[in-house]
Amino acid sequence: MKPVITKNISVDPTHDEVPPAALGRKLRRADDFIKIAVTACDGLLHGDNTDIDATETGLFLGTAFGPMETNFEVLDLILEEGRSSPFLFSHSVFNAAAGYIAEIYNIKGCGQTITDFSWPFLLSLREGCSAINAGRLQRCLILQVETYSPLLEDSRQDLNPHSPAWPMGGVAWLLERSDRVSKGYQVDSLDINSRPAAPEAYLSRVAENRLNDIQLLANDPLSSARELTRYIEKNEPQKLEFCSNADYGTAKLLLHKTL
Numbered sequence: 001m002k003p004v005i006t007k008n009i010s011v012d013p014t015h016d017e018v019p020p021a022a023l024g025r026k027l028r029r030a031d032d033f034i035k036i037a038v039t040a041c042d043g044l045l046h047g048d049n050t051d052i053d054a055t056e057t058g059l060f061l062g063t064a065f066g067p068m069e070t071n072f073e074v075l076d077l078i079l080e081e082g083r084s085s086p087f088l089f090s091h092s093v094f095n096a097a098a099g100y101i102a103e104i105y106n107i108k109g110c111g112q113t114i115t116d117f118s119w120p121f122l123l124s125l126r127e128g129c130s131a132i133n134a135g136r137l138q139r140c141l142i143l144q145v146e147t148y149s150p151l152l153e154d155s156r157q158d159l160n161p162h163s164p165a166w167p168m169g170g171v172a173w174l175l176e177r178s179d180r181v182s183k184g185y186q187v188d189s190l191d192i193n194s195r196p197a198a199p200e201a202y203l204s205r206v207a208e209n210r211l212n213d214i215q216l217l218a219n220d221p222l223s224s225a226r227e228l229t230r231y232i233e234k235n236e237p238q239k240l241e242f243c244s245n246a247d248y249g250t251a252k253l254l255l256h257k258t259l
Contacts, residue, residue: 062120
């Protein structure tokens with residue numbers, strides 16, 4: 001069975017309610033990374049009445065920098081006071097967001113966090129497609145979530161003076177088996193070819209992206225996933241070809257709209 005994208009959402013913490021009021025209590029101690037991740041999933045699954053067994057649903061979360069600021073807060077506490085907070089430390093683990101999502105939405109098929117500086121969203125999408133193609137899952141959530149730290153921003157500015165700050169945010173897609181859905185975007189092919197690059201390449205984020213006949217310039221780790229999502233929502237193309245070329249490799253994604 002082929003994987004089909006049936007829902008997608010982009011979360012901007014400067015405009016969206018993060019987290020939604022209904023989830024505020026469950027996320028009262030969570031950091032921004034976890035809150036954005038759960039908010040994105042809530043946009044896909046709120047009011048969902050599917051009869052799919054919990055063990056047939058999976059989660060693949062990609063990120064370039066993860067809960068970076070929370071990691072620094074843990075280190076600061078250790079250096080300054082010689083101790084660590086159990087809650088703060090648990091939230092500094094990159095897979096903590098996947099744990100929150102799995103608990104809140106009863107996801108028992110799998111929960112995987114992928115860390116990569118090039119295309120974390122596409123790598124997560126590839127894992128989800130493989131799981132559905134192999135018959136291991138009936139549906140899965142594909143995410144990329146990014147939060148940053150002042151230290152990272154200072155390093156970026158040293159390399160790229162006056163460049164705009166990277167915006168925090170998240171993107172989520174719901175991927176389902178083609179025999180269970182009537183419409184969406186079928187994933188026809190996904191090719192990712194990563195290659196080693198200098199650290200500066202991942203901070204400057206100079207990549208040439210093309211969405212069908214539109215040329216885009218990537219400028220932050222989330223931009224490719226965010227622009228893909230916005231393009232689908234706004235244009236609803238019959239076919240979509242996404243290509244990206246950067247110092248750290250190339251990627252190509254082909255989709256087509258199902259009836």
